[in-house]
Amino acid sequence: MDSLVERTVSQGLAGPRGASVVDAVRRVVALQAQDVRANRLAVRARTEGLTRVDVDAAVADGTVVRTWAMRGTLHMLAAEDAPWIVALLGPRFAHGLRGRRAQLGLTDDICARGAEVIAEAAREPRSRAELVDALAGHGIEVDPRTQAPAHLIGYAAMTGVIRRGPDRSDDEPTYVLLEPADPLDEPKALARLAERYVEGHAPATAEDFAAWSGLPLGKARSAFTATAPKHDDPGRTVRLVGHFDAYLLGYRDRSAAVPTKYAKRIQAGGGFIMPAVLVDGRAVATWKRARGRVEIEPFDTLPKGIDDAIDAEIADIARFLADNPA
Template sequence: MTVLAQRMRAQRLSHPARDVTDLFSSVFALQAQDVFAARLAARARGVRSLDGPLVRTWAMRGTLHLFHEDDLWVVNLLGPIFIAAGRRRRAQLGLTDELCERALPALREVLKKPLERADIVSRLAEVGIALDPKSQAPAHLLAFAAHSGVLCRGLDDTYRLLHIDCEPRDVDELWRRYRRAYGPATPDDFAAWSGLPKRQLKNLTEVTDEPAEPNGTVRMLGHFDPYLLGYRDRSAALAPEHADLVQTGGGFLTPHVVVDGRVVAVWHRDGDQIAVHPFGARPDLADEVADLGRFFEVDARLTWV
């Protein structure tokens, strides 16, 4: 259980963050293709608002994450890898290397203010870059631009220009930040979390994880919470016989309850009811349900199913 206690501490689940900056200095990023899920993840770590110097953009595994602006060096580190990985699919969609490179300065001109995808497609057409709005081409071109450090996506889902003002960092720095957020963990876990090929993960710096002991922490985590997403091997926290109840496919996680780092139940919201399906003994969820009620702005009631 000491390993799980260390992970809970690293993830700021047993030792809540003081504010947004404190949170992101520890966890590095929150998965954010679903902004609501990112807000739930922040709630479980003691942070009630995502107001602050945060940027939502594509990085680890080529997926949307929320970062502190000081950590946008990760875009320059990982972007070229995912640009190369997506080249074949872009070509299938008619997005040649020449067209993609030509689109970057055009996007800088188009995005003088935040825009939705459809508006971007229309304005690009006006400057000679025609995309089929019904195809996947717009999404892949915008992903190329994001990995190139040109644009990002706001919490309101509009696209806007990105300005990166960070010194370059290397894979070893990303490994250190990963271990600060998820340790103890292995290079295999790091590869799964980052999307980096294993050939780039040789000779990683030895990292010592901060000690911790179980303290009875109970947390109700949402879908896409980073606590489980940070590992290839989740068996320490999630028993194999319960894995299918939590990992339902496509990277989606059913909202779940952890006690001292171990997943002990799944839950869902139905109006003002927080319905919990425990795997064994019922954990004490009074405080967490009350805080979820504050989060959802309802008088939350716990039901067992």
């Protein structure tokens, strides 16, 4: 089987689709979540019959959680995975941001005291503004016009104190306590993470694992195993994946999936990854929603025989987003 096809099956983008939000998330360990709409679409591409309401419900009831994990960025994880993964990765990224926090006036002492205040306040879901007020009530003034509140909240999340909670009706994020992790020494946690990564991304390398997780290459290599699951050939598969999809962000580079001459169509600059049309794991177009309609922007002539599959994906996106109740 072609290696890219194998990757799509590992990622849940080909073959049988998952039945629940947590199925989709567990499959790849975590899904990018800095963009809530894109996060929902990543679940859609890996499941069957769900809607965006189901994704929001899974977040609201705590089946899945959003928090800062791989590379210190916001991800959605299964609730049982978040504590041990944050315990493994979070402090490393929190330390890496120490200099930026210092620039914002967040000394180590302020961060430690602030995390204690945040922990007390976040026994119930709290917005950023409410956490800033709680900090002020304990003599810790954090200017809400700066990035200081975001960095202090991020510090508390990466050090295992809090996580993102359910969004409020106006899409305002909240923060709640993170359940503590069961004791797990670093070698065991690294081995577990590496094994889970391979299951959801194979074929992949230790270098891919390091790039995805943000771990130093030496640590990634020490834990990595190339043993990959065996999959049945799924046949021709077409998927429309959204911004920041794990398929395009889960490896050291995406040159195998995205032809070099079209690389800037997927990533024009910075870390912004465009939605893509995948045919057997290869990007053949980008897509966007405009005025409630999906518009396909091919790189070149599209492969023959995929029109019906693309139409089916477009219809499923409309259904998922409840544009068409039927």
